Amino acid sequence: MTLELDTSSKSIAGSVHPYEDRILVDERKRLYAVADGVTTSSQGTGGVAAKLAIELLQENFSGNIVEAVRRTHERLNEMKLRDRSIGETTLTAASIGEEWAEVVNVGDSPAYLAREDTLQQLFHEDKDGYGYITQVIGYPEEIEVHLKRVSLRTGDYLILSSDGVGHVLDRQTILPLIRRDLSAEMLVGEIIERAETRSTGYDDDKSVIALRILAV
Secondary structure, three states: OOOEEEEEEEEEOOOOOOOOEEEEEEOOOOEEEEEEEOOOOOOOEHHHHHHHHHHHHHHHOOOOHHHHHHHHHHHHHHHHHHOOOEOOEOEEEEEEOOOEEEEEEEOOOOEEEEEOOEEEEOOOOOEOOOOOEOOEEOEOOOOOOEEEEEEOOOOOEEEEEOHHHHHHOOHHHHHHHHHOOOOHHHHHHHHHHHHHHOOOOOOOOEEEEEEEEEEO
């Protein structure tokens, strides 16, 4: 049986800085990604870096998602040397196979697998003890691409997002929603709405991609 997906995404700007999130939904390659530009980049802007990272990832991906992210980082660093408008960005991405997903990240943009009564974290949070991000696409020169491979079942939900909605991606919020068997579009809408309602005092950009596994 060919894996069937229900996919939806949404990205909206916050109010505290220029829009810096970018998302990728490539149904043909079954490649999905969220890039959250770093506001305090060493040069240029995070928004420019996020846009380029998404474009480079899509261009470089041919099946090996880890290698595609590494190549994206290398190319962005090369471009930064010639163009000082380019900053840095987080990148969290997923590649979907017939019965599995490979999820990679550099930075702190979240990814989760929701299944029945469990919410499994699929990203490594690249932060030090003071809460500062330790690596992103574009900095430092050498990065570690974190990879998690998970099997997929009918009824699973895979969620990728920027940290602007991270405060509502918890068991108390997400599990009741998936028990309602929501469509991917409805789940994305609920996450965005709850993130806007449950303010953290910092109105960041909010981006979500939801994949609902209809059949495996």
